[in-house]
Amino acid sequence: MDASTDTPAEVSSPPVAEEETPWLTAKEQQFWRAHLEVSHLLEYQLGRELQPHGLANNDYEILVVLSESPDRRMRMTDLATATLQSKSRLSHQITRMESAGLVLRQECPGDRRGLFAHLTEHGWDILRKVAPDHVRSVRHHFIDRFTPEQIDALYAALAPVAEHLRGLKGRS
Amino acid sequence: MDASTDTPAEVSSPPVAEEETPWLTAKEQQFWRAHLEVSHLLEYQLGRELQPHGLANNDYEILVVLSESPDRRMRMTDLATATLQSKSRLSHQITRMESAGLVLRQECPGDRRGLFAHLTEHGWDILRKVAPDHVRSVRHHFIDRFTPEQIDALYAALAPVAEHLRGLKGRS
Numbered sequence: 637m638d639a640s641t642d643t644p645a646e647v648s649s650p651p652v653a654e655e656e657t658p659w660l661t662a663k664e665q666q667f668w669r670a671h672l673e674v675s676h677l678l679e680y681q682l683g684r685e686l687q688p689h690g691l692a693n694n695d696y697e698i699l700v701v702l703s704e705s706p707d708r709r710m711r712m713t714d715l716a717t718a719t720l721q722s723k724s725r726l727s728h729q730i731t732r733m734e735s736a737g738l739v740l741r742q743e744c745p746g747d748r749r750g751l752f753a754h755l756t757e758h759g760w761d762i763l764r765k766v767a768p769d770h771v772r773s774v775r776h777h778f779i780d781r782f783t784p785e786q787i788d789a790l791y792a793a794l795a796p797v798a799e800h801l802r803g804l805k806g807r808s
Numbered sequence: 809m810d811a812s813t814d815t816p817a818e819v820s821s822p823p824v825a826e827e828e829t830p831w832l833t834a835k836e837q838q839f840w841r842a843h844l845e846v847s848h849l850l851e852y853q854l855g856r857e858l859q860p861h862g863l864a865n866n867d868y869e870i871l872v873v874l875s876e877s878p879d880r881r882m883r884m885t886d887l888a889t890a891t892l893q894s895k896s897r898l899s900h901q902i903t904r905m906e907s908a909g910l911v912l913r914q915e916c917p918g919d920r921r922g923l924f925a926h927l928t929e930h931g932w933d934i935l936r937k938v939a940p941d942h943v944r945s946v947r948h949h950f951i952d953r954f955t956p957e958q959i960d961a962l963y964a965a966l967a968p969v970a971e972h973l974r975g976l977k978g979r980s
Binding site for chain 2: 774775805
């Protein structure tokens with residue numbers, strides 16, 4: 637009998653991992669999907685609630701990063717790294733934000749290592765105006781849905797993972 | 809004395825929330841940042857590890873969603889909802905995936921409510937081939953970094969949040 641004609645019954649079942657990498661257990665799978673759902677749906681919801689302010693999630697993130705930088709400015713390449721964007725994608729975004737008067741792209745006198753993005757006074761005002769609504773969204777859809785004990789436990793679990801992932805990114 | 813000339817010292821400090829929305833406490837802020845970091849850096853890292861397979865995170869997600877749908881196909885509008893993408897952005901992505909032979913866009917005979925995206929045999933083969941590596945990545949960078957007790961606790965905390973966010977999306 638030719639084994640190759642003996643089509644296995646599970647040919648249409650979900651992909652099966654190689655033996656040395658066990659597939660996720662039911663509990664792990666449940667958790668993994670909950671993590672993905674919360675990450676994606678929360679981002680989606682926060683984005684919807686920023687829209688009336690004329691901002692996208694990426695815009696808000698850039699305003700925050702620049703507001704926390706010395707002199708409220710950052711080298712474009714560092715900003716791309718900080719926001720996990722490609723330089724070309726960031727460049728397009730900064731162009732849009734520059735049109736809206738939120739940031740300004742400028743060469744730094746005496747520094748030949750490229751362009752800086754500056755937060756403008758208008759960008760700073762917008763951030764101050766939008767931040768309370770954003771905090772309200774973050775509290776309502778996320779933070780206030782956990783007990784203080786859960787926040788401690790979640791932070792204790794996530795912090796080493798964040799550190800691991802930061803380390804990988806630093807090496808890349 | 810004119811109070812308006814009395815510039816508050818904190819004018820350059822971080823944006824302050826309105827009184828009725830308390831700003832995040834130090835612990836909450838720490839947790840919120842850890843959540844954002846893990847979400848974003850994990851997505852970034854998983855994307856990097858899919859790259860050698862010629863797939864982006866969005867591609868992989870679409871392959872999985874289609875593979876789990878009846879007849880391995882889905883109406884384009886439903887696929888956009890399931891993957892939280894705009895119809896136009898999804899359409900561009902499906903065009904790219906169609907060029908790679910992973911999916912096929914087809915009208916359904918007898919159904920005038922638009923186009924379907926089908927998973928091709930090649931798309932299914934690619935998913936089966938890539939899945940073990942992807943599971944290895946998910947385990948190595950995320951799942952295996954928690955104890956079983958932590959997974960239980962994290963799932964118990966996240967599941968109601970996922971349900972809340974799904975409910976909001978359903979109403980939109």
